[in-house]
Amino acid sequence: MAEFISLYSGSSGNSSVVRCGAQYLIVDMGKGVRTTTAALKSLGLAISDCAGILVTHEHSDHVKGLSTFLKKYPLPVYGAEETLEFLDANGVADCTLEFHSEASEIAALLKEDPNRIAVLPQPFVTAAEAQNDQLKTAFSLTDEWDKVTDNGSRFLTGATIVRKAFLEEHPDAAAVFLREQEASADEANTNVEGTAALVAEYGIIEKAPIAQKALPYCNIVCITGEDMKTALSGYLEVLYQADPSSVGGSLPADDFYDIAD
Numbered sequence: 001m002a003e004f005i006s007l008y009s010g011s012s013g014n015s016s017v018v019r020c021g022a023q024y025l026i027v028d029m030g031k032g033v034r035t036t037t038a039a040l041k042s043l044g045l046a047i048s049d050c051a052g053i054l055v056t057h058e059h060s061d062h063v064k065g066l067s068t069f070l071k072k073y074p075l076p077v078y079g080a081e082e083t084l085e086f087l088d089a090n091g092v093a094d095c096t097l098e099f100h101s102e103a104s105e106i107a108a109l110l111k112e113d114p115n116r117i118a119v120l121p122q123p124f125v126t127a128a129e130a131q132n133d134q135l136k137t138a139f140s141l142t143d144e145w146d147k148v149t150d151n152g153s154r155f156l157t158g159a160t161i162v163r164k165a166f167l168e169e170h171p172d173a174a175a176v177f178l179r180e181q182e183a184s185a186d187e188a189n190t191n192v193e194g195t196a197a198l199v200a201e202y203g204i205i206e207k208a209p210i211a212q213k214a215l216p217y218c219n220i221v222c223i224t225g226e227d228m229k230t231a232l233s234g235y236l237e238v239l240y241q242a243d244p245s246s247v248g249g250s251l252p253a254d255d256f257y258d259i260a261d
């Protein structure tokens with residue numbers, strides 16, 4: 001079972017570790033080598049067992065100790081493309097990030113080398129672990145997002161988008177769609193066995209038992225109205241603060257959200 005442990009936190013610097021068995025991953029490094037290694041030693045963690053360093057973002061209280069640490073301990077560094085580009089431009093090298101279009105490609109790479117670190121959505125996490133008993137889930141991005149945000153946002157991976165003209169012309173059709181979408185989400189969460197059979201039938205996951213195991217971790221929801229606006233606008237705000245271009249250069253106006261019941 002994976003453990004998430006804080007090494008240190010505060011305005012002067014933040015760092016944590018995700019430990020799974022003998023190996024672990026350092027998350028951020030906001031303080032120097034001496035402080036970080038002392039914190040690791042206090043937990044009985046050897047540098048030789050570290051699989052790498054995950055950088056969540058490039059704020060100084062999360063990265064200012066990284067460059068010096070890497071000079072002494074040249075570990076692989078992982079993070080979002082923009083974060084790694086920033087680190088590279090500011091003298092932090094040896095960052096490796098690979099993008100793959102299909103989750104199955106990542107699962108194949110993990111099967112070849114279980115020491116790799118990957119980000120996968122459910123249900124493909126469970127499918128990959130079913131193929132390789134050496135793989136372990138270190139943490140859920142949804143859970144970690146909820147821990148570090150206080151603006152009501154959610155870690156959203158899908159949204160229903162409709163043209164404004166169509167919505168104004170066919171409000172009843174849109175309302176029916178949302179009601180049926182909500183019912184579908186409820187069915188997926190309450191009738192896991194039946195939903196798993198459909199997942200296998202339509203080829204999303206090959207085997208129904210794996211789909212059944214994965215579904216409780218898929219965070220299938222239907223969020224509407226003011227709750228939707230709060231969740232999505234907060235999510236976009238976080239992306240905007242990290243890189244305005246990630247949301248097209250500016251945040252959408254209020255009329256972007258349809259909050260009618």
